[in-house]
Amino acid sequence: MAAKRRAHAPAFAALGDETRLSLVAKLSGGQPRSISQLTKGSKLTRQAITKHLRVLESVGMVHSVRTGRESRFEFDPEPMEEMKKYLDLVSEQWDQALSRLKSFVEN
């Protein structure tokens, strides 16, 4: 359980919001989308959507790419893969600690 813990909390927290989660889900299809496309079908304003996109951008989960006059946002799976790796590591450390506990109490 001793491995160095990394500051993944912001990435987890970025996903702890329904709007951002749905934005990530839309973008995880792989196709970059414009703010208009992302605002469509949502009750939120462009401004609100933009704000949420900036939060996701700040943790590296989305990047904006400019095409002509328009910004499009695309999904970057890396931070999420990092989060998954991190949880897998913590999980594995618990498996090891619990197996040591098992031999400790059963002997």
Next chain:
Amino acid sequence: MEDRIEKRIELKAPVSRVWRALTDHREFGEWFRVKLDGPFVPGQVSRGQITYPGYEHVKWEAVVQKMEPERLFSFTWKVDPKIDPNETPTLVELRLEKTASGTLLLLTESGFDKIPGGRGLEAFRQNDGGWTEQMKNIESYVAQKS
């Protein structure tokens, strides 16, 4: 992807034995591989030094939350507060249940999403359905890519 870790393990030992291994700080230190400065007391900070080979320089710091005899032991912890003082601790809960052959130990570690001022774990709980569903989409996407 989950925001928490859950484990269950069957131990062929009585609940009282497992309880002691979890809550006696010397016994805890044996299997967890940490040398603790003193006993666990609810509401108090527990400090120590990791003894896991290769990590002996790492400090242990936790706050004991609950000690309900033979039922629940919980603490919040950070592995090394010196590495990242702003890191928010996660919550570890160890629950015991008596079984025919001994003890069932249920472990959860949660709070990976917490940041000061953030919506925290509650937000995840409230969104559980949506979260799980969305994570499936995202995960299958990530799986395709790798």
